[in-house]
Each structure stands twice: as structure tokens, then as C-alpha cells.
Amino acid sequence: METLTLFMTAAVIAGGGIYWFVCVLGSAEQKGKRAADLSGGSISAEKVGDKYKQYWSFFLRPKEIEKPSQVPDFVDTFYNLVTDIYEWGWGQSFHFSPSLPGKSHAAATRLHEEFAVDLLRVGPGNKILDIGCGVGGPMRAIAAKSGSNVVGITINEYQVGRARIHNVKAGLDSLCEVVRGDFLQMPFADGSFDGAYSIEATCHAPKLEDVYGEIYRVLKPGAMYVSYEWVTTGVYRSDDPEHVEIVHGIERGDALPGLRRFDEVAETARKVGFEVLQEKDLARPPNGPWWARLKMGRIAYWRNHVVVSVLAKLGIAPEGVVEVHDMLYKTAEHLTRGGETGIFTPMYMILCRKPVN
Numbered sequence: 001m002e003t004l005t006l007f008m009t010a011a012v013i014a015g016g017g018i019y020w021f022v023c024v025l026g027s028a029e030q031k032g033k034r035a036a037d038l039s040g041g042s043i044s045a046e047k048v049g050d051k052y053k054q055y056w057s058f059f060l061r062p063k064e065i066e067k068p069s070q071v072p073d074f075v076d077t078f079y080n081l082v083t084d085i086y087e088w089g090w091g092q093s094f095h096f097s098p099s100l101p102g103k104s105h106a107a108a109t110r111l112h113e114e115f116a117v118d119l120l121r122v123g124p125g126n127k128i129l130d131i132g133c134g135v136g137g138p139m140r141a142i143a144a145k146s147g148s149n150v151v152g153i154t155i156n157e158y159q160v161g162r163a164r165i166h167n168v169k170a171g172l173d174s175l176c177e178v179v180r181g182d183f184l185q186m187p188f189a190d191g192s193f194d195g196a197y198s199i200e201a202t203c204h205a206p207k208l209e210d211v212y213g214e215i216y217r218v219l220k221p222g223a224m225y226v227s228y229e230w231v232t233t234g235v236y237r238s239d240d241p242e243h244v245e246i247v248h249g250i251e252r253g254d255a256l257p258g259l260r261r262f263d264e265v266a267e268t269a270r271k272v273g274f275e276v277l278q279e280k281d282l283a284r285p286p287n288g289p290w291w292a293r294l295k296m297g298r299i300a301y302w303r304n305h306v307v308v309s310v311l312a313k314l315g316i317a318p319e320g321v322v323e324v325h326d327m328l329y330k331t332a333e334h335l336t337r338g339g340e341t342g343i344f345t346p347m348y349m350i351l352c353r354k355p356v357n
């Protein structure tokens, strides 16, 4: 009897421990995506490993990509592979923000998003465009803050579904709409938006000019556009092997066809016809380091690696998810080094206006 009681107690404790590790701890951000629900987005479970291999061979040497026209398809594959892990381990906003003393990550993220919409000077009744909207974290914050109608576009069908679910849950589906499409050829009429923003998304375009040209086309004259761009800073040296290694690491782990220099951003905006009102690296002091959150997550990453490996072994998560998770772990290292060396910023802000005439 005593042995049975001991056995039962041990079983309950072990079961509770596993539940806590996977479902409570495993859901790092408590945002509705549990470790046990990790998937390969729109890719069927048995194809996740192969798709990851294809992705990896395509972006291994991004500067040498021969067919820029294939980039959106591979970016789509990338987001099938990473969207659930991002939501599980980061939250619904797929971007960085400066750390702010005394503020949580969630509060700092929200302020970074609201800062963007404040610059657009829009309000209720206006229609604004979110270029590369992810699962809509920024869209919901921006709709709630400004009262504007927000239309988001993403290349990834799986994200469209996730964003719509979150919009309904947040009670914001009357203000927020999501469409699947390519931001290089948007399914919107000329002059149809009162404002536009992109948060850490246009870095996926092989040529910035192509996406900025499209944004210019769909804006009304006088409308504003704000973007947070991933770029190398003036500190980056292409003849420094360490700098080059960091940048390659960022490009491969984040589906980038080639990072641009900070000074190309305003130049390109002007080239397509915008007036440039402001440009600023929001990563610079007094703003706190955006990479602090990545560094603080190291223990959580190890725990996540264990959770993902166990779930894959049990056949609950697709096999390839372990490789995808490892890739993200490596890119987190490269991003952190990019921040610490000062050669890279994910928040080079540009504010533009489409001239009235």
C-alpha cells in the first residue's frame, strides 16, 4: 500500500511538472500559443523538415541570390516555419523596441507602436495600411490608439488566419482587416489610403525601391508613411570579417535578401517621390538597448529547446521544428552582437509624405 501511495504521488508530481514545463513555462508570453500547438504554419507536419532545408539553402548566401523574384515565396516559407515559435516565445508583435527603464517588454512594445501612429496624424474615419502586418500585434495597438481603420497585408496565409482570430478576440475586427498579398504588387487602388506604416517588414524586399514605390502609389496625396527599417549603421565595415559574419548570420536567420545601409533608406524614399520629413535611428541613446530582451531570454531559450525536442520526439510537434528553433537561437546571438557592436539597428525610422503636387 505504501509503495502504491508513493508511486501515485510520484506520478502526480511528475505529471504536474511536465504540464507546468510545457504548458505554463512553455507559453513564454502567455499570448494564446502553447508549446503543444506549435506547427509549421500552412506546411503539413511531415514536410516541415524538407521546407526548412530548402529555406536554408536559399538564404545561406543572400547576397548571391540569383532570382530575386523567388524571395517572397521563400519569405512565405520562413513565416510558415517561425510564426508559431515567435508567438509562443515573443508575443503577437514581431519586432524589437528600445528598453525603457521601469517599463515591461509589453509596455515598451506598445509605446514603440503608438509612436509610429502618432507621427501619421490620423484618426477615426481614416484608413491606414500596415505593410507586412504579421499576426497583427501592432495593427491592434494602432487601431485602438488612433481609432483609424487599419488594413494589414502579409505574404503569409497562416498569419492572415492568426491575425483574424486575434482581431476578433480583441474586439477590434470592426477596425482591423487583413489580406494576403505581396507588398511588391499590392491589390489596392492608387491613392486609396490616408496613411501607411511598416514595422520591421520591408527588409524582406529584394529592392527597397519596389516596395516604397508601391506604398507611394496607394497613398493619397498629402498622406504620410512611417517605417522602422533593419539596416547596417555607419559603424559597419565591409572589410571587417567579424562585422561581415554578424550580418550574414542576421540575414540567414531572418530571411533577408541582403541588409541595406542606413543612408539608402531616405535616398530610396526620395527616388520614388516622397518628401522625407524625418529620419532617426531609434536605437541610439537615451533609448535603452533593444537587444536586452534577447539576452535576458537565454535560460528560456534553453527551456524552449528542451520543450520543442521532447514534443518533436513524442510526435506532437513536427520534427523540423527543432532545427527551426536552433536557427532562431543562432540568429538571436547574431542580432545581439549586431546591437552590441553598434553595426546594426532594427529601428531606423523614416517619416515621409506623398507631396500634394
Ligand SMILES: C=C(CC[C@@H](C)[C@H]1CC[C@H]2C3=CC[C@H]4[C@H](C)[C@@H](O)CC[C@]4(C)[C@H]3CC[C@]12C)C(C)C
Binding pocket: 085, 086, 088, 089, 090, 093, 094, 095, 096, 200, 201, 203, 230, 254, 255, 297, 300, 301, 304, 305, 325, 328, 329, 331, 332
Ligand atoms: C523583424 C523580424 C523578426 C524580429 C524578432 C521578432 C525575431 C528575431 C529573432 C527571433 C527569436 C529569436 C530566438 C527565439 C528563441 C530561441 C525561442 O526559444 C523563442 C522565440 C525567439 C526569442 C524568437 C522570437 C522572435 C525574434 C526575436 C525579422 C524576421 C525581419
Ligand SMILES: C[S@@+](CC[C@H](N)C(=O)[O-])C[C@H]1O[C@@H](n2cnc3c(N)ncnc32)[C@H](O)[C@@H]1O
Binding pocket: 072, 075, 079, 092, 093, 094, 095, 131, 132, 133, 134, 135, 136, 137, 138, 153, 154, 155, 156, 159, 181, 182, 183, 184, 198, 199, 200, 201, 202, 204, 205
Ligand atoms: C518581422 S514580421 C513583422 C510583422 C509586423 N510588422 C509586426 O511588427 O508584428 C515581417 C512581416 O512582413 C511580411 N512580409 C515579408 N515579405 C512580404 C511581402 N513580399 N509581401 C507582403 N508581406 C511580406 C511577413 O509576412 C511578416 O508578416
